[in-house]
Amino acid sequence: MDISHVFTQPRPAGIDLNENRTPKENDVVISICAVAALTVVLRFVVRIYYQRSRPEVDDWLIAASLVPLVGLLAAAVLCGEHGLGKHIWSATVGDLILLRKTLFAYLLIYLAELLLIKVSILMFYRRIFGMTWSILTCLFISYSWAIGSMIATICSSDPVSYFWTQGTNSSLGKYRFNFYNYLIGNAATNVVTDALILLIPIPIVWSLKMRTMQKCLRRKHRPNPLHNLPKNKHRPVMGDKRCIRMVNRRAMRWNRLCMSTSPTTVPPFNSEETIKLTTPSKQGREQAIF
DSSP states (O other), X not given: OOOGGGGGSOOOTTOOTTOBOHHXXXXXHHHHHHHHHHHHHHHHHIIIIISOOOOOHHHXXXXXXXXXXXXXXHHHHHHHHTTXXXXXXXXXXHHHHHHHHHHHHHHHHHHHHHHHHHHHHHHHHHHHHOSOHHHHHHHHHHHHHHHHHHHHHHTSEESTTHHHHTTTOGGGOEESSOHXXXXXXXXXXXXXXXXXXXXXXXXXHHTSSSOHHHHHHHTTTOOOGGGGSOSXXXXXXXXXXHHHHHHHHHHHXXXXXXXXXXXXXXXXXXXTTTOEEOOOOTTSOOOEEO
């Protein structure tokens, strides 16, 4: 829509051109980004210095998501410099074009940010439950949604430059489809994808043979490390009850510790460093070292 005629018309009475909401908006986005970055840093601190374990794929993916997050922050601040948060009569046509260009880049960076977060959560599930068909399905849906949305955003206008020049001259191009309806549909698809990802642990936990209250507590994705012992050389001999009781007692103590921690800081239970078992002694007794 061509809105260049707005700049040639007198502004309505009572409009204060000095009104500017940009500083408040910048404070909000900067604060949120700072909290997000601090959370990721604390996650690595807990992982490395307190749990003494190496970061896994999900940790590196959530750290990589800080890169597009900084891009979103820069785009938001840049939009404020070119009229976002101000009355339209305070801006110029050049500001409007730069604002739309920044918005175009913002949409693409936002999609990349969401994809990294979704894949990080799915890799966190994989570390706990192993690779399942539900995780693979959500991975396929997440990648398809993100790539498809990027292509749709780039190809939404004909030519591409019409996305930021439409406000000056509507005869320079056209939209291939209703972009507003596309944004609504894209957001709805994103919500459905998030719901599917959040539902992944429920069938796995609900299939466990335990009471309903225990299942609800387990839905926090904190598994029993005893169930993740390697099947061959690190699994204790089942014939020795003393060994099993020792492992169970120490595994239960570790499990209670895990139940009190955040799911983002749970160590990789299936790694060899988590539980180590020594070989049987001459008297036939195995010692479990946790």
